[in-house]
Amino acid sequence: MSRLRAAREHAATTKSTLTRDFKHLLSPTKLHGYASSVLVREPRPGVRQQDRIKHWNIVPGDKVRIINGPYADKNTVREVASVNKLTNKVYIKGLPGKGRRATGAHLKPEHYSNLQLLVGKYEVPSTSGAPAIENVWATRLSSSKPFFIRKHGVWVWNRYAAATSVALPSSDTAVDVPARKNRIRIPWPSTKKEAKTPKPGSYDTLPEDALAITWSPIHPSTPPFFNPQPRQTPGVNDLEEAEADPYLDANAPIEHFLAAELSNPHSRTKKQKRWQERLAAQAALKEEFVKREMQRARRTGPGTELGGRRITPRESRRIGTWKWQNALVKMKAEERQRKWVARGGEEARKRRQERSARKLRRQAERLQTLVLAKEKNQVVPKSA
Known part of the structure; x- marks a missing residue:
């Protein structure tokens, strides 16, 4: 694989379990901004636009097994490290890597179709007659209708095991999805990351020492x-x-x-506190302007200064925000003026004005009292 192709695949690989958009379905000429300007071409020959997967039901953090290929092992549970939505490739942990580092996109990729997702551990009948707890795999996946959460900017849907390696009773309890035979909901992997607590060094203070009371x-x-x-x-x-x-x-x-x-009044903590108080005051002032405009919009009607047009809440919010911005500009100008006066700027300006006035007055006095000395080159004009 060339370096350019490896760079394109690495840039298109993601470790996120969330789906924020479907830009990976765009044509190669419209992929600007998806990963890099270099990714405007196909990441690998043979992966056409119509062959890409839209709704990915296998995401990083899932437990899968490999059923086809040189690394096929139906008895080993492996974990997904990352996925490449442009090549339909899934990077599996535990397989030999391609480079010196065996993490992330340097892992051995497997095609999406060569994997089966783990549904969970269930009691299944065995040949001896006693039930045994075994791993149940999804041989066919299905999903519900996706919907967009505007607050978080992500697409979400539910994934189900439409067919499993061992027949199981239906456990679908969703209200908006009709009950189907052997349709089992598979939860998404948890995205919480464990906080890594670094070991204290020689220059670090232990928690018990920081909380100890050493002064009364x-x-x-x-x-x-x-x-x-x-x-x-x-x-x-x-x-x-x-x-x-x-x-x-x-x-x-x-x-x-x-x-x-x-x-010290100029310490970082106090400066940060004053900055937070200033932001809180600006936010409160903005809410006051918007609230005032919202009340004014409810009172508008025929015969007003708007020519009978009623202001919508969205317009009133924009007007309130605009007035708030103008008020901030005016407040900043007044604050600069106040600081300038506190620094003695007004007294300095008065001193400059008085100095200029004295200079002009002295120049006028010198011109009025000017007397030319009698010299050889001076000639008094004769009267006519």
Whole structure:
């Protein structure tokens, strides 16, 4: 396989169990943006547009077995690592990989038709007469009508085992799907990922150390902040008195009542808190503008400034959002003006204006009091 073809297959491989669109069914000239601009051609010869699978019932995380091919083994349960919807290929964990890494798209692919999906473990009759618990596989799959969840932007449907390796009674309890013989619903694999807790290093703080209470607040009425004894050695400087007085300790901790005043106001935590408060205030202001426009839309009717046209809720929401944006621009301008005044910008502008006025006044005075000295090259015109 060439590097270009391998790159195309790797870009079209997905590990997600969700179906957000059906762009893999588009023609090769319309696949722009699906994976890369390089993927505008067919990923592999022989996989035509009409041969691609639309509703994938085998997704990453499912348990399957291989029934055809060189790795066929009907007694081994394997797990799906990823799928390629452009080539109808499924990558199985546990098979020898193609490259140095045996993960993801580097695993050995198998065709969709060579796999059977595991339905579950059921009690099946055995030759000895006693029921035995065995794996039941779906030999034919079916699905319900897909529907789109706009909130999450995904297509969902239910998958069923229309035929199994061992005949089982129907367990279909869906309301919108009619009961069918040997139609068993197969749940989708769980997409929850286990949180990996890294091992603490030499520079990490253990949880018990972080939660340990190592400081207790000091009240001002307790030493070393309060000295009930008057000064016994007048004339001695403070350093000598601190060394002689047991109630005064230079290494004493700072009282907790000054923590807010002495803390850094520009710390990341405080800046983030102010940013969150500002976003919350903007969101509340937007809701207020939209609510006001919604109330105004309910009062509109014939004879208003809109020429008798009634405002729809969607239009009123857009108008409220537009007014809110203009209000934000005005508020930002006012905030810049306030900061400019607080920095002394207005006083500086007045000083510049006064300096310019003094300069012009001095220039006018110099012109008014200008006296030319008598020199040889000066000639007084004669009167006519």
